[in-house]
Amino acid sequence: MLIELGITFLNTLRDVAPIVLLIAIFQIFIIKKSIPRLKNVIFGVVLVIFGLTFFLMGLEQALFPVGELMAKQLSNPEFITKTYSGSLTDWQAYYWVYIFAALLGFSTTIAEPSLYAVAVKANEVSGGTIGTLYLRFVVAIGVAIALVVGTYRIVVGDSLATYIMVGYVIVVIQTIFVKKDLVALAYDSGGVTTSTVTVPIVAALGLGLSSVVPGRNPAIDGFGLIAFASVFPMITVLGYAQINDLAIYFKKLSKN
Amino acid sequence: MILRLIGNIAGKLKTSFFDLLPIIVVVVFFQTIVLQQPFPNMLETLVGLVFVVIGLMLFVEGLELGLFPIGENLSYALVKKGSLFWLLSFSFLLGFSTTIAEPALIAVAKEAGEIAVESDLIKPEIESSYILGLRISVAISVGLAILIGIWRIIQGWPIYYLIIGGYVMVIVMTLFAPEEIIGIAYDAGGVTTSTITVPLVTALGVGLATVIEGRSPLTDGFGLIAFASLLPMIFVMGYGMFIF
Numbered sequence: 001m002l003i004e005l006g007i008t009f010l011n012t013l014r015d016v017a018p019i020v021l022l023i024a025i026f027q028i029f030i031i032k033k034s035i036p037r038l039k040n041v042i043f044g045v046v047l048v049i050f051g052l053t054f055f056l057m058g059l060e061q062a063l064f065p066v067g068e069l070m071a072k073q074l075s076n077p078e079f080i081t082k083t084y085s086g087s088l089t090d091w092q093a094y095y096w097v098y099i100f101a102a103l104l105g106f107s108t109t110i111a112e113p114s115l116y117a118v119a120v121k122a123n124e125v126s127g128g129t130i131g132t133l134y135l136r137f138v139v140a141i142g143v144a145i146a147l148v149v150g151t152y153r154i155v156v157g158d159s160l161a162t163y164i165m166v167g168y169v170i171v172v173i174q175t176i177f178v179k180k181d182l183v184a185l186a187y188d189s190g191g192v193t194t195s196t197v198t199v200p201i202v203a204a205l206g207l208g209l210s211s212v213v214p215g216r217n218p219a220i221d222g223f224g225l226i227a228f229a230s231v232f233p234m235i236t237v238l239g240y241a242q243i244n245d246l247a248i249y250f251k252k253l254s255k256n
Numbered sequence: 257m258i259l260r261l262i263g264n265i266a267g268k269l270k271t272s273f274f275d276l277l278p279i280i281v282v283v284v285f286f287q288t289i290v291l292q293q294p295f296p297n298m299l300e301t302l303v304g305l306v307f308v309v310i311g312l313m314l315f316v317e318g319l320e321l322g323l324f325p326i327g328e329n330l331s332y333a334l335v336k337k338g339s340l341f342w343l344l345s346f347s348f349l350l351g352f353s354t355t356i357a358e359p360a361l362i363a364v365a366k367e368a369g370e371i372a373v374e375s376d377l378i379k380p381e382i383e384s385s386y387i388l389g390l391r392i393s394v395a396i397s398v399g400l401a402i403l404i405g406i407w408r409i410i411q412g413w414p415i416y417y418l419i420i421g422g423y424v425m426v427i428v429m430t431l432f433a434p435e436e437i438i439g440i441a442y443d444a445g446g447v448t449t450s451t452i453t454v455p456l457v458t459a460l461g462v463g464l465a466t467v468i469e470g471r472s473p474l475t476d477g478f479g480l481i482a483f484a485s486l487l488p489m490i491f492v493m494g495y496g497m498f499i500f
Contacts, residue, residue, distance in 0.1 A: 018353035031333040037325070041322050045322040048319065051310075051315030052315055052451060054310050058303075070291065116316065116319075117323075118458055120320075121459065165427055165430070168426070168427070187478070188481045191484060223443050227443050227446060
């Protein structure tokens, strides 16, 4: 276990190295000024490196094996015939997979560190009106919906591009009808949902499912869950902004 | 003093634990009630969970102490220097250097190479150069994405015109790109932004929008990550059309 911890630590260092190098070069040669409170900042970066090391190591020990095992077990024909009497080609046969996908999407997104970072910043610049937990909650619901739709698509074998395009059309329509101050944040929340925690388990779910459902090719149908998880949070965050707009509108209306 | 420190740490550990509680509940529920299976390696799992909680706490602490100040400081310093050239080259290099070594991207690119060989789109001999080309095109696209995003903050353009324009390009490219690359291209957008890049880039954008007069940190500061997940899709599909 110590060896694994060491390997994870070195991997994290390797990921951080190009950024540290780039920033150091810019600070020394181009900005030519040192960072204020340098000691604190360095301490913070060390904390981030150690934090990520423990986080990734723990995920690999605890979550990924169980998550992958579950994804396999839930899409196992033996389990499905035990809970559903119809044929394996029916989309209803996989209802436990959908439930699992929804709960998995929600719970892993709540724990996603990048989303946490964006939520903290959003809370800071909005003067506290966007609560960190609120934003994470809304994004997590988006990922949950995304994974349900994504697993359903794998089962029925519809075209990925069509679904994504419909998602884009919804985003564009919402963008037209929303107050513009939250639009950039909503767009960003699409990209941050899928990093360390969600991707490995979700990928296992997609590949496992597409190798079980008759007529699906894992090489083509297994992809796309991550893409879904980056479109749907935009829709839910924009929706949240629209509900906010409506609430303000009705408040004004009742005052008059 | 020490007591207060311990209390402080305990409180933060508790917050991290509550962030992870949903995952634990989901896993336990499915394993014991739905699947009715025993837990494999109970001890390892528990130790792993403790690691995750400690790691998350350290990360959150380091974020506020280290990554956010670095990002903000860089945007202040580069604006004060008044050189657009250095600001834009920093943006490009930040996107490029963090993406080229991204493990998730390496994994996706490798998979894409295997699929391309299996479906006879490329010859097996050029598989490794195909994979490298894919990684480089994604890294360049993320660099350009951050650069365009920073340029947008400076100019104060509304984000939705650019993003909607990007969507239109994705849709048009999807019609012409080979079918085998579409799924990978769409996923490539999601895997490019790592856990260290996101806080830095967010702090950079928000810092910039705070310093430049007439920009709102909330409306203008965000959006860099949105570009970084959109442009790779366009580039990967373009790469697919160019190669095949």
